[in-house]
Amino acid sequence: MSISWLPKHGLLTALISLTIGQAMAAAPNLSLTPWAPNLVVDAIALLPVDLGPERLAASERDGLLLLDVQGKELARLKGSFSSLDSRAAGQHVLVASLDNARQQALLVSLDPAKRSWGQPVYLPTRDYPVNGLCLYRDEASNLFLFLVGEEGKGEQWLVGNGATLNPQPQRVRGLPLPPSAQFCQVDDGANQLVVNEENVGWWAYPAHAEADVTRTPVAMREPFGEIKQAAGAMALVPGGIVALDPKAAQLHLYQQQGERWAAQATLALPGMKEPENLALRPTAKGLQVLLRDDDDGRLYQGELDWQATPVPLAPVLANVKAISQSDPVGRQGDAADDPAIWIHPQQPALSRVLGTNKKQGLMAYDLQGKLLQELPVGRLNNVDIRPNFKLGQQTVDLAVASNRxxxxxxxxxxxxxxxxxxxxxxxxxxxKDIYGICLFQPASGEIYAIANGKDGTFLQYRLNAPNGSVQGELVRQFKVDSQPEGCVADDQRQRLFLGEEDVGVWAVDARADQPATLSSVIKVGAQLQADVEGLALYQSATQDYLVISSQGNDSYVVLDAEPPFASRGAFRVGLNAAAGIDGASETDGLEVTSANLGGPWSHGMLVVQDGRKRMPEQTQNFKFVPWAEVTKALKLP
Structure with a gap:
């Protein structure tokens, strides 16, 4: 038997949904034939590209199956399973499914060449029914599993790295999903998760573990879109989505265009009453297709002569890992903001990291991140440190913070x-609205505080405390056009770097008796994405670098700290599965030192604020990264 959707000899013509009113040159064609009529399965999949023509199936009756192109069983993992997704892992395949008997999600390795299944790794039992699942591999080869549950419950779990499954999966975050979701798929290259909402449409979410929870509509049900009745299973290809309307027995094709999705075609599926499962694999001419009709359980295979146009992807940035992190701050929401590193003058291993909590005060941590002191003095935003301040007859080191x-x-x-x-x-x-702060200490030893407000005003104060009572003398004032925050002073070169959040980074003479002439260091663009946040200087005997928090894409840009301020690249702080430390995202403040603090910090230390604390989900904190990891990742001299 052959079911064909070909526009000739009176056969049913594919229904076309035109893109923005423009007719396509030719309608995509889908030719299907019945496949493996004796198979009784609940979910189907094709092996990843380059691992062979075989297929995968999950069956409530027969277990997890590796099948040849005729549907003959090649290998079986006994049990009762539903839902299915896979990723290549070298010459093996990592398979995710749901164990119906145990009501648990599992991961298992498959060797297609030897036709053998490995030992399953199970996720803990959830407190909600799991309807579906899908896998995702990020740019650092971390493997994640998304769970789609009832009543809008969703979760992201870290389950492996590279070709290896973690013996103990780790929950990364909860994810609010549509209440009637059953299916999900991820485009790894685009870091994009697509989930269905049966009675509404399909939604796209950022898949990255550190991403904010946002969603964009892909396509909606009538009268808001072209879906006739229901949004069901979908499969993703670079730049495109192929999705099923099971109740109308239609296949929808979508092309991504910027931040929206354009309907390309709607293909009728005559003879099928409720197409439930869909699997795709790219071919030279289009897409190989597997479909399952839930009404009678029949399976179909064929070719779809349609290719989506891949969309430009964000560059893949190097990842470094934090090896320790601070205790979470004591306030919910956007609380932690800016760190500073105090270096113990005699015993560097006893150095401390200060951090502001802009809903509470100032915190002090040891180099392992343990909270040592908490000063609840108010809403402190930014903080900076300089040594050897004369406080009356005492010599102390000085920390100054902006108090909102x-x-x-x-x-x-x-x-x-x-x-x-x-x-x-x-x-x-x-x-009227103080924001950022940084300190400047020229060779003469006096300390200046340079504060800014949200209106762009900068005020420079000379600090002293001859009688033990601190005083600030205003010695200079200047302004930028829009909101600034982060700043850092190069004491050696008497230069101040300041960030204008939506514009870029400027350099200006730090000396109070010099004109405040702004010179552009780097503008907001493809590499440095607004908001421009924390600024810090790594200064060694051989090289000085300016490190900038590029909040718009959760990354950090490294420049030479001298003109022409050449870029050395950008990196992200990714998760450290072995240490159970999540990555960093939406970073406000950061600090770096080249000082040898001992152990992993022998080449210096980078501290970044983490705007989204995950694994487990807690209040915000600070991540501690060996500078040697940054040097290695960016191949710095």
């Missing part, structure tokens, strides 16, 4: 032996 409760500068002394923080006073400012 009082539009002031909050000063803290740091005991040079114990590292203990103490409040040292407050300096009022005329800023």
């Amino acid at each position: 409760d009082h539009n002031s500068l909050s000063l803290f002394s740091i005991d040079r032996t114990s590292g203990e923080l103490r409040e040292a006073g407050e300096i009022p400012t005329p800023l």
Whole structure:
């Protein structure tokens, strides 16, 4: 028997949905023939490209099956299974499915050449029914499993890396999904998850573990779109989606165009009453297709002569890993903001990381991230440190933070032996909405605080405390056109770098008696994406680098700290599965030092604020990264 959708000899013509009113040159054709009539399966899949022509099936009755092109069984994993997805892992295939008897999701390795299944790895039992699942591999070869549950419950789990499955899967995050979702698929290259909502349409979500939870409609049901009755299973190809309307027995083709999806064609599936499962694999001429009719369980195979146009993808950035992280801050929401590193003058291993909580105050952590001190002095935003400040008759190290409760500068002394923080006073400012702060200490040893407000105003204060009471003398004022925040001073070259969030980074003379002439360092663009946030300097005997938080794409840009400020590349802080530390995203402030702090920090340390704490999901915190990892990732000299 042959079912054909070919526009000739009176056969049914494919129904075409035109893109933005423009007629296509030719309608896509889909030719199907029945396949493996004696098979009783619940889900089907094709092996990943280059691993052979065989197929996969999940059956409630017969288990997980490896089948040849005629449907003959080649290997079986006994049990009762439903739902199915796979990814290549070298010459093996990693397969995900649902064990119906145990009501658990599982991962198992398959060797197609030897026709043998490995030992399954199970996810913990969930407290909700799991309707479907799909796999996702990110740019660092981490393998994740998405679970689609009832009543809008969804989860993302870390299940492996490269060709290896983790013996203990780790929950990364919860994901609110549509209440009637059953199917999902991920385009790994585009980091895009697509989920169905049966009575509404198909939705696209960012799949990356550090991504914000947002969704974009792919296609909607009538009267808002061209879907006649229901949004069912889908399969993704680069730049395109092929999706089923099971109740109308139609196949929809969509091409991605920027941030929206354009309908390319709608193909009728006569003879099929409820096409439920769909699997695709690219061929030279189009797509190899497998379909299952849930009404009678029959399977069909064929060719679809349609190819989506791949869309440009974001460049793949190097990943580095944090090896420790701070305790989560004590406030919910957007709380943690800016770190600073205090270096112990005699015992570097006893150095501390300070961090602001803009809903509470100032925190101090050891190099393993344990909270040592908490000073609830108000909504502190940014913080910076300089050594050897004369506080009356004492010599202390000084931390200064921008206090948004009082539009002031909050000063803290740091005991040079114990590292203990103490409040040292407050300096009022005329800023109406104080934001960022950084310190400048020229060779003369005096310390200047440079604060900014959201209106673009910068105020430079000379700090002193001859009688033990801190004072601030306003010595310079200048302005940028829009909202700034991050800034850092190069004490050696007497240069100030400042970030204008939607514009880029500027350099200006840091000396109070010099004109504040702005010179562009880097503009917002493809590499540095708004908002421009934290700025820090890595300064060594041989090379100085400016490190910038590119918040718009969750990355960090490294430039030479001297003109012409050449770019050395960009990187992301990815998850560290072995240590159970998630990656960093939506970073506000950061800090870096080249000082040898011992152990993994012998070549310096990078600290970044993490705007989305995951694995497990908690309040925000700070991630600690060995600078040696950045050097290696970017191949720095």
